[in-house]
Amino acid sequence: MPPLSFSEGFAIAAGLVQLFVAVVFLRFRHGRPEWGLGWWAVTFAAAGVMNTGAPVLLAAMHSPFGTSLNVLTMVLGISTMGALVAGSRLYTGHPRPGPWWSFALTWLAYLSLMMTRQLWPGYESLIANGVTGLIFAYLGCLSLGAMRRESGAGHGIAAAMLCLYIPMVAGAYAMGLDQVELRYWSAVPFALAGLGVMSAMMGRMRAHLRDLNESLEQRVADRTHELRDIISSLESFNSMVSHDLRGPLGGMAGLSGVALSALDAGDTERARRLFQAVQAQSSNLSNLVADLMALARVSNVALLKQPVALSELVQESVQHLELSHGEGHAQPVQVAPLPVVACDKALLRQVLVNLLGNALKFSRKAARPQVRVWAEVREGGVQVAVQDNGVGFDATRQRDLFTPFKRLHEERDFEGTGLGLALVRRIVERHGGRVGAESQTGQGATFWFWLPATETPI
CATH class of the missing domain: 1.20.1070 (Rhopdopsin 7-helix transmembrane proteins)
Structure with missing residues (x-):
């Protein structure tokens, strides 16, 4: 070469x-x-x-x-x-x-x-x-x-x-x-x-x-900030849980002691009334524990999203309230045509049961209780609203609505654990949505939640 x-x-x-x-x-x-x-x-x-x-x-x-x-x-x-x-x-x-x-x-x-x-x-x-x-x-x-x-x-x-x-x-x-x-x-x-x-x-x-x-x-900085907020919230949450659990337990212990003393004295009628109060306290405590477990479970359960007709889900929620509280509890609910959304059906049912239950509870003292449910397409999603003509709430305390154990009304006037709206917020946020409320004292309230990815209204 x-x-x-x-x-x-x-x-x-x-x-x-x-x-x-x-x-x-x-x-x-x-x-x-x-x-x-x-x-x-x-x-x-x-x-x-x-x-x-x-x-x-x-x-x-x-x-x-x-x-x-x-x-x-x-x-x-x-x-x-x-x-x-x-x-x-x-x-x-x-x-x-x-x-x-x-x-x-x-x-x-x-x-x-x-x-x-x-x-x-x-x-x-x-x-x-x-x-x-x-x-x-x-x-x-x-x-x-x-x-x-x-x-x-x-x-x-x-x-x-x-x-x-x-x-x-x-x-x-x-x-x-x-x-x-x-x-x-x-x-x-x-x-x-x-x-x-x-x-x-x-x-x-x-x-x-x-x-x-x-x-x-x-x-990392954002996550650290979130973790600090979570730790702070958990500390506050633990403090509130301890307080709310200690109250019913202490009351039950005290009432039981007085009831036993009444039995020893032969006053069975008084003992019966005291044991009825103990039963009511234990029922409240059971509801509180159930709500706490539901709130904890929502953070861990996997979302099973599927197309869900909101109209049917509202009717199911109303039927659930009928079975739980009696038929009259669901009479005033008026439901407008609602769209189909992609969501976890079981979790969204909890949202509607809580919002409808609150609307019915806080409007029961009205002369003619009314509860309305409607929806509108907004910002690439659907916003569902539940409106009542009940007692409403102070708008200046709106930030406390969705915080665990924060109650805007006295428990003697309206029963509840103070966890329902916190559960609503947690479920909606897990779906990538948000919640809100509008009201004036004595003029009813409107609670709404927004979810992304809606489909054609039905």
């Missing part, structure tokens, strides 16, 4: 650089697929193979397989250009019309050139190099645009090397170099362009990692 010429040595060195760049792109292609690094890897791998094997390929062109090898080299070269265009557009933030479209359009350009080459006899190579130069110039402009958005010299180097192809072709023709020499020398700026893009990619990855670190630090 004859010794390598100076230009062949340059081509082989450039090919080795291109293979190195291809390996780097291949290594990082999974981290950010939208950057098109896989296309870049294919581009520089194909170019590296052709340039490092250029002397061997040139010698093989004169063998019996020369024609087939020439066609294969042409296909590989056009595919390399197509992959280069696809990867460049992705990397510089131009994902449309898509990488495969860019690849196909590049092939179409070269096929059109080959099909019409008889129109320019003797100028086929010049026109082919001109088309390649225009593609390189276009990609260089994309790199210049990326350089304006990102710091570092990588995009500038890539743009300069890509745009150098046209002057290089012009110089080669002026100096009388043949196509083989031009191909050898053009491998050098293409390899340098690859190094420039690799440098830009490393800078982009450093910036991406920096953004991830900042985002992670912010998330």
Whole structure:
């Protein structure tokens, strides 16, 4: 084999650089697929193979397989250009019309050139190099645009090397170099362009990692703040639970002692009344424990979302209240047409039972108790409202409504554990929604909750 010429040595060195760049792109292609690094890897791998094997390929062109090898080299070269265009557009933030479209359009350009080459006899190579130069110039402009958005010299180097192809072709023709020499020398700026893009990619990855670190630090800070709030809430919650449990238990112990003394004294009637009071206290305590368990369970249970017709769910909730409190408890409820929402049916039933139960409870002293349920589409979701004409509440204390154990009315006037609205809030927030209320003392109240992802009203 004859010794390598100076230009062949340059081509082989450039090919080795291109293979190195291809390996780097291949290594990082999974981290950010939208950057098109896989296309870049294919581009520089194909170019590296052709340039490092250029002397061997040139010698093989004169063998019996020369024609087939020439066609294969042409296909590989056009595919390399197509992959280069696809990867460049992705990397510089131009994902449309898509990488495969860019690849196909590049092939179409070269096929059109080959099909019409008889129109320019003797100028086929010049026109082919001109088309390649225009593609390189276009990609260089994309790199210049990326350089304006990102710091570092990588995009500038890539743009300069890509745009150098046209002057290089012009110089080669002026100096009388043949196509083989031009191909050898053009491998050098293409390899340098690859190094420039690799440098830009490393800078982009450093910036991406920096953004991830900042985002992670912010998330850690936010989570720490949330955990502190949760710990504070738990401490307050534990204090309130201890107080509310100790009250009924202490009352039951005291009443039981007095009842036993009454029995010892032979006063059975008084003892019976005292034991009835103990029974009422134990019932209240049982309700409190049940509500506490429901509140704790809501935070851990997995949501089973499905399309649920709210109209049917309201009717089921009314029937539940009828069974629990008597038929008259559900008489005043008026239900407007309601939509279908995606939710956990069992949990949302608890929301409606609590809101409807409160509305019926606080309006029972009205001359003509009325409870209305309606909904409206709002902000990409559905807002469901439960309105009553009961005693209402002081609007200045609205913040306490959905806090556990916060009661806006005396227990002797309206029974309850003070956990129902806290349970409502927890369930709705787990669905990605929110709750609220509006009222004036003595003029009834409207409680509402908003859920995302509604469907067509029924």
